[in-house]
Every structure is written in structure tokens, then in C-alpha cells.
Amino acid sequence: xxxxxxxxxxxAGADRTMILNMGPQHPSTHGVLRVILEIDGxxxxxxxxDIGYLHTGIEKTCEAKFYQQVVPLTDRIDYLCPLxxxxxxxxxxxxxxxxxxxxxxxxxxxxMNELTRINxxxxxxxxxxxxxxxxTVFLYCFREREDILRLFEMVSGQRMMTSYxxxxxxxxxxxxxxxxxxxxxxxxxxxxxxxxxxxxxxNPIWNMRTKGVATITAEDAIAxxxxxxxxxxxxxxxxxxxxxxxxxxxNFRFDVPVATEGDVFARYMCRVRELRESNRIVQQALExxxxxxxxxxxxxxxxxxxxxxxxxxxxxxxxFKIITEGFAIPEGEVYQAVESPRGEMGYYVVSDGTAKPxxxxxxxxxxxxxxxxxxxxxxxxxxDVVAAIGSIDIVLGEIDR
Amino acid sequence: xxLAPPITExxxxxxxxxxxxxxxxxxxxxxxxxxDRDEMSIYVDRSSIREACALLRDDPSTAFNFLSDVxxxxxxxxxxxxxxxxxxxxxxxxxxxxLKVRLHGSNPSLSSVTSIWPGANYFEREVxxxxxxxxxxxxxxxxxxxxxxxxGHPLRKDYPVEGYR
Numbered sequence: 001x002x003x004x005x006x007x008x009x010x011x012a013g014a015d016r017t018m019i020l021n022m023g024p025q026h027p028s029t030h031g032v033l034r035v036i037l038e039i040d041g042x043x044x045x046x047x048x049x050d051i052g053y054l055h056t057g058i059e060k061t062c063e064a065k066f067y068q069q070v071v072p073l074t075d076r077i078d079y080l081c082p083l084x085x086x087x088x089x090x091x092x093x094x095x096x097x098x099x100x101x102x103x104x105x106x107x108x109x110x111x112m113n114e115l116t117r118i119n120x121x122x123x124x125x126x127x128x129x130x131x132x133x134x135x136t137v138f139l140y141c142f143r144e145r146e147d148i149l150r151l152f153e154m155v156s157g158q159r160m161m162t163s164y165x166x167x168x169x170x171x172x173x174x175x176x177x178x179x180x181x182x183x184x185x186x187x188x189x190x191x192x193x194x195x196x197x198x199x200x201x202x203n204p205i206w207n208m209r210t211k212g213v214a215t216i217t218a219e220d221a222i223a224x225x226x227x228x229x230x231x232x233x234x235x236x237x238x239x240x241x242x243x244x245x246x247x248x249x250x251n252f253r254f255d256v257p258v259a260t261e262g263d264v265f266a267r268y269m270c271r272v273r274e275l276r277e278s279n280r281i282v283q284q285a286l287e288x289x290x291x292x293x294x295x296x297x298x299x300x301x302x303x304x305x306x307x308x309x310x311x312x313x314x315x316x317x318x319x320f321k322i323i324t325e326g327f328a329i330p331e332g333e334v335y336q337a338v339e340s341p342r343g344e345m346g347y348y349v350v351s352d353g354t355a356k357p358x359x360x361x362x363x364x365x366x367x368x369x370x371x372x373x374x375x376x377x378x379x380x381x382x383x384d385v386v387a388a389i390g391s392i393d394i395v396l397g398e399i400d401r
Numbered sequence: 402x403x404l405a406p407p408i409t410e411x412x413x414x415x416x417x418x419x420x421x422x423x424x425x426x427x428x429x430x431x432x433x434x435x436x437d438r439d440e441m442s443i444y445v446d447r448s449s450i451r452e453a454c455a456l457l458r459d460d461p462s463t464a465f466n467f468l469s470d471v472x473x474x475x476x477x478x479x480x481x482x483x484x485x486x487x488x489x490x491x492x493x494x495x496x497x498x499x500l501k502v503r504l505h506g507s508n509p510s511l512s513s514v515t516s517i518w519p520g521a522n523y524f525e526r527e528v529x530x531x532x533x534x535x536x537x538x539x540x541x542x543x544x545x546x547x548x549x550x551x552x553g554h555p556l557r558k559d560y561p562v563e564g565y566r
Contacts, residue, residue, distance in 0.1 A: 055546040059531075060555055064562045095438055098404040222467055222492070225520025236492065243495045330404060332437050335488050335499065337469065346488065350474055363470040363488070367523050400546060 016040050022385070024053050029389060030127060031396035035373075042381050047374050051367075054400035062360035066326030067093055068167055070360060075161040077362055078398040080120040083112045083152075084340040086165040089360075091246055092336035092347040093167045096329050099298055103290040105169040106248035111182070111285035112155070112164060113247075113338075114278040118189070119148045120341035121271050121278075125196060128268070128390035132209050137199050144192050147185055154178050168302035169295035179286055186282045193275050200268075210265040214376035214388035217262060224375065225368035228343025229274065230392050233267035235260035240339040247338075251288070252281050264391040271393070301327050326355030335363075342366050342393050364398040407437035417441055419463045419498050422456060429453050432503070442499040450487075450502050451512045457489060457498070458517060465489035465498055468514070471524035473532045477558040482506035483534055487514070510535035513542075531556035 023034040032053035038046040058077060062070045074089045075082035087109055094101060126141035149159040155174050156164040164171050200206045216226075221234040231238065239256040241249045257273035259266035295302045303322055304315035321327075329351040337346035343365030352358040369392045376388045414420050414434045420443055423431050430446025445453045457465040469488040476482055481503040489498045502511055513536035514521045525536045526545040533554035536542060544551065553560055 052544075052546040052548075057555055060560075060562055098438070223519050225468055225518065225524075238492050244497075332407070333442075334438055334440060335470070335497065337497075344469060344490075346470055348470065348472060348486070348488070359474045361470070361472040363472075367527075368520055371520055371523055 017045055020382070024050075027131075030394055033370075033389070033394060033396055033399075035385065035389075037382065037385065039382060042383075044377050044380055044382060044385060047377050047385065049370055049373055051370070051396070051399050054396045056401070058401045059360055059362065062357055064356065066355050067329065067357060068322070068326065070357065071166065072161065072163045074362075075163055076397065077364070077401055078340065078342075078345070078395050079160060080123050080395055081116045081341050082160065082162050083109075083116040083164060084338060084345060085362075086163060087113055087247060088336055088338040088340075088345050088347045089349075090165045090167050091338065092334050092349045093329070094296075095334045095336055096332055096349060096351050097167075097298075097301060099168055099296050099301065101169060101247075101296055102293045103248070104292045105294045105296075107285050107289050108170055108174065108294065109165060109247050110249060110252065111282055111289075112152075112162075114281045114285070115148050115151060115182070117278045117341045118275055118282075119145055119152075121275050122148075124271060124341070124390075124393045125268075125275075128393070129200060129206075131386050131390045132206065134200065134203070134206060137196055140192070140195060140199070144189065151178070151181060151185065154181065166295075166302070168298055169293070173294055179289070182282065183286055186279055186286065189279050190276060193272065193279075197272060201272075207265065209383075209387055210268060210391075211261075211263060213264045213384050214380070214391060215261070215263045216372055216376055220375055221262070221372065224371045226343070226372055227365050227368065228339065228341070229257075229267055229270040230343060230369045230372065232256065232258045233270045233391075234262035240337055240344060244337070246336070252284050254278075254281050264387050267391045328353060328355050337363065340365055342395065342398070343369060345398075362398075362401060364401065366392070366394045366396075366399045370394060370399060404438065407435055409433065409435050414441075419443065419457060419465070422460055422463055423453055426452075426456060429456065440497065440499060442501055444501045444503065447502050447504060447511050450485075450500070451514055451517065453500060454487065454489075454514050454517050457500075463491065463498075464493050465491045465496075467492050468518040468521055468524075469497070471514075471521055471528060473528045473534055473556070475532060475556065475558045477506070480506060483509050483532065485511060485528065485534060504534060508535075509533065510537055512537045513539040515539055530554070533557065 017038050017040045020037040020039050023029040024032040034050040036048045037044050074085040077085050122141040122145045126138035129137035152162050153159045156162040218234045218236050221231050237258045254277045257270045259269050299318045308315040309319045331353045333350040335348045337344050346363030348361040350359040377385045411434050420434050423429050429449040432444040435442040457463045467490040469490045472486050474484045483504040485502045487500040528534050530544040530546050
């Protein structure tokens, strides 16, 4: 295969320089990112990311599935925030259908999404600190992450690949005791964030490794298509949840953390403060959780409840038809973007009037964010490359799809 | 919320600032427009995509300063076969716009927008890799997802889902 003997390579430019290959198995590349470096001593002259090792053709697979069968595929794109991807896809299809979602389902979606954001940021914080040499934080972060994964398991039966959102609502009613467990978690979580911050924020080694490292200006970040905390770390105050709200986010009060320095430390601060803001949203969602249905009233699209399906003829027929034939969606196209933990996660779905999507395209936030790497690292030390990769929080599943 | 039918008449959509701006400029060929499900799409002539993007980015009435996405749809066996799709975002106005360019199936190519948004680099490489659409003026137009020696373009509709055996 081409990757074994890649044509994608750099030639050493001058006698002084050499080519260094980093990855795809390097632990600090968070998966299977390969980075080719041209170095002069310890200084990076040029840097080229090489991606595609995890390409599985998910977009092609989507075209062969019914609309509802695509939901589990969206989990596998970004395995750290599966629910965000579920949401973006469901919102896109619901927009194509013109479907209204009951308030309880919307609030549950917001609640689950913010838990996912905390989960994803915890993995980022742990591994990022581990890359830079602070091992303790990793253990603390994964302790809290475990709690969140248990909550996911409680609602969906799955720890990571949840597929909990369905077109038209949720898969299941949240089980008894779930809200109490979330309330418990949300109550003690701010103290946990204090713990991480005690270990890092004013730690002199952490500061030396992150402050003034891998800086990027707001103009460059916008021109290169950066989004999410990577963009906000450079001083651009833009968050899709607040500025282009979806799924009822307009009902929640939260601040959008912004830092102006544009370095690794700024992005770190943005994400850590986002942990606290997400926790605030979780608490608001718990307090104001409306009563009512968790699925839209659209029998041709939404599967009937199990009880109804077993007792009513009509429900049984709809159930059978949805499973065997799917449901047709009127012709059209939509682009629905949500704020994922990494930035703008967009789904572009095209319908040709049949029960299978004509085209599903995912706009991956990481793919665009990765383009910042050369701007961040050229002219700096190799050790800073590790910090820079960690600070843009890449997930290769999303980049390669 | 029942779906409103799409509006495709340019005359009815003239009030939209982006469309008005593009129609005003003589150099840019507008082939059509569509307003459907609260989303605005404008079909732009193949030769004027770069000018259209630069104009929409720089004019204060539109200020689409952020390129969200570049992708493509294969309409095989229809002709023109490919539609290259640009999703623009205005961070200050909090608005989105979709630009579309229709391309014929034989040797599809158009100019790259990397000189306007360097961030288009990976997106255009992906479209080139998976659809075989060439972007003229791209700094490094190489396969990005598939191996360098791969044959065919997997997201084309005449490429089987399970691949060639």
C-alpha cells in the first residue's frame, strides 16, 4: 500500500537538516497521526501531517443504509463524543423532515451532550498532561470519566458507542435513578476541576511548557478554518451553542470562555473553564427537565413503544414498515453544525426522496484544526510539537472518517 | 412544522444580501439560487468561484469570513455530474451560505480557493481524492485519505460500496 512506501515525504533541503518521522505509532500523536518533520538540530524547519491511516469510508457506507441505520455509524466517527455526532446527524435529518422534537427530548439531548463534552475534555486533559509529563492528572481525569461512562451505560446500555439519540427523539426513557446519579456527579465535579487546576494551572513546569508555545493569531486561525476551543484560545468569541443555537440551547445560561494569547496555555484554560460551564448547563438541564414524551409524534418515522407494538395492529404495521423499508424523506439538502468538544461538527445530508441518504458528509472540526500545526510549530523545538498536537485535541477517527 | 416548498426564482430571492451582491458584480456568473429549509444556496458559474468567494468574504454587507466546508456530490448518471459545495459562515453576522458549482463528468476541474482561505487545503484534497475533481492552483493536490497508488475515486456513485474486487 502507498502508506508503507509513501510518496508523501519531505526531502531534506540543506546539508544541515534531516528528516524525522514521528508516528503513526507514536504515543503523543493520539492515535494514528503521522507527522514528518524536517529538523535542524532540535529546531523544526518544516512539518507535514500525513493522515488517512484510519480511513474507513464511513461516508460511502452511509449511502447504502436507511436513514435510521446511519445513527450507529456516526458514533464511530468521533469516539470521544459519540452523542454530539448522534445529535448533529439527527438534527440534520429532522430538519430535512421538518420534524418537531418534544421539549423533554431536547433537554435530555442537551444534558447528554454536555456530559459528553466533559467526558471528551477529560480525556483530552489527561492525555495532554501525560504528553507533557504530568502523569497524575491522567489518573484523576480517568477517575471522573469512568463515572460519566457509567451514566452513559445506564441510559443506553453502552459505555462508548451509545447511539442514544434517534431521529425524532431518544431511544429510551432514562431509567429510574438516572437523574439522581447525574445530580450527584454534577455536585462534586467542580471540586474535581479544582483538583486538576491545583496540579497544573500554576505549576511552573506546566507553565514553561505551555505559555508562549505554539501561538496562533486570530486571523490565521480563521483563515485556516479552526473552530471550537482552538479558535477561542486565539481570542475569537464564537460558540455555535450560543450564537446559532440548536436543540434548545437558547434556554440555557452559560458563558463562553475566551482567551487571547493563542498559545497552548490559552487553549488549556478555555477547555478547563468549559468543563465548569458544561457542568453548569448539566445542572440547569436537571433542574428544568420538562415532563412529557421523549419521541416526536410521527408514527411513520419514529418507532412505536414496545408495549404499543405488541398490542396495537397499527403500531405493529408502522414498526414493520420502518424496519423493513425505512422512511422516505422529501428531496432536499441541509447542513447542520453543532459545537462539538473540538469545534464545528457539521453534517451535510442530501436526500433524493428515497429511504436512503443520497450523500452524507461530515465536516470534521479536527481536519481543519490540524492544518494549524505547521503554523504553530515551524521554527520551534520538537518537544513543542508534542504540546501543540495535544493542544488542538485531535481525534483521528474524525479526521480520517 | 410543515415544510414550505423551496423557492428557486432568482427574482423572489433578490433581497438576500449575498445574492444581490453577486448579481451586482458583472464578473460573476450566477446560474441560480434556492431557498429551502431556511438555507440559502447559490449556483455559481465554474469560472467565477474564486471571485465570488473573495467578494463574499471582503464585502462588509456579507462578511463571510470563515470557510466551514468544501465537499462534493456525484449526480451520476446525470450531466453535469458533479456539484462542488462550499459552506461559508459569517462569524460576525452569524449566518451561513452555500455556494454550488456544477461540473461536467469529463475531466472535472475548477480553481482552488486556497488563496482566499488557506484552510480549504485539506478539504479540496479530500474532494480530489474521493471524487477526482481537480482544483487548479492548489499548492499540494495529492491524495489525502486513500493510499497514493489507489485506483479510482471511492465516493463516486459508479464506484461499488464494497470496492473493486
